Amino acid sequence: xxxxxxxxxVASADWSTSDLGEPGAWPGALRLCVDIVLNTPLPxxxxxxxxxxxxxxxxxxxxxxxxHPRAPGGRVPAVWPAPLAACPGALALALAGSTQRxxxxxxxxxxxxxxxxxxxxLYFTPVRDGDTVGGVLCALAPSAPAASLPAPAxxxxxxxVEDNLDSQYxxxxxxxxxxxxxxxxxxxxxxxxxxxxxxxxxxxxxxxxPGMSGVDMAREAVRLHPGLNVIFASGYGDALLxxxxxxxxxxxxxxxxxxLQAALATIIQRLPAGV
Numbered sequence: 001x002x003x004x005x006x007x008x009x010v011a012s013a014d015w016s017t018s019d020l021g022e023p024g025a026w027p028g029a030l031r032l033c034v035d036i037v038l039n040t041p042l043p044x045x046x047x048x049x050x051x052x053x054x055x056x057x058x059x060x061x062x063x064x065x066x067x068h069p070r071a072p073g074g075r076v077p078a079v080w081p082a083p084l085a086a087c088p089g090a091l092a093l094a095l096a097g098s099t100q101r102x103x104x105x106x107x108x109x110x111x112x113x114x115x116x117x118x119x120x121x122l123y124f125t126p127v128r129d130g131d132t133v134g135g136v137l138c139a140l141a142p143s144a145p146a147a148s149l150p151a152p153a154x155x156x157x158x159x160x161v162e163d164n165l166d167s168q169y170x171x172x173x174x175x176x177x178x179x180x181x182x183x184x185x186x187x188x189x190x191x192x193x194x195x196x197x198x199x200x201x202x203x204x205x206x207x208x209x210p211g212m213s214g215v216d217m218a219r220e221a222v223r224l225h226p227g228l229n230v231i232f233a234s235g236y237g238d239a240l241l242x243x244x245x246x247x248x249x250x251x252x253x254x255x256x257x258x259x260l261q262a263a264l265a266t267i268i269q270r271l272p273a274g275v
Contacts, residue, residue, distance in 0.1 A: 029129045039256040048135035065110045082107045094124035094136040119143035123177040155180035161191045161205035188217035207234040
């Protein structure tokens with residue numbers, strides 16, 4: 001197993017003795033997933049590869065207690081981490097390619113020498129490595145108390161435009177896991193066609209796309225769909241966005257999941273009720 005700080009990244013740990021090996025040899029999907037796990041504020045695990053290597057973040061380590069080691073990289077132990085042991089069927093379905101959401105699952109963790117049980121909502125997201133499922137992301141969130149469950153809040157409707165299909169898939173699945181209605185396309189022309197067919201609150205686009213740029217596409221989308229909120233992701237900083245005349249937010253690649261969540265929270269706060 002491996003755990004490291006929430007504000008850390010792949011480069012912050014010594015992976016050389018782990019079952020995953022040096023990050024330079026990792027497939028792109030694995031590197032992106034490890035970055036997501038290590039940078040998300042939610043307790044999260046990644047199960048990767050046929051040897052079922054587990055990576056988890058500090059939020060999960062704090063939840064699980066001292067019995068989970070922090071040494072780099074190891075195979076899934078004889079005693080599975082609680083979310084995996086409690087829901088083997090969901091893990092198997094996710095490994096087969098099906099996203100799973102399980103609500104109010106009782107999980108037990110040791111607290112002060114005693115077993116404490118609480119309900120958690122679990123989200124299993126398959127991670128594709130080429131044409132196969134390379135692993136599964138598992139996120140945990142405390143369940144709302146049964147006596148005071150609020151009416152489900154409607155998430156944002158988000159269109160993700162990203163020509164890197166691995167990145168697009170992961171972003172879309174994570175947005176769905178956090179309660180948003182998300183779709184993904186790989187180019188500007190497909191994005192404009194998709195927005196003509198459906199209604200979206202948010203356009204989340206890479207700045208650089210094949211063919212029409214993300215900026216030109218967003219400009220046309222805002223013209224056609226007034227009130228559309230735009231978030232750009234750019235590997236070039238704000239250099240390509242300095243002269244953009246319409247309102248937008250921007251994230252510098254590689255961005256952290258919590259940065260995207262903060263940008264979406266800003267949009268939610270200014271949306272009219274019921275939109």
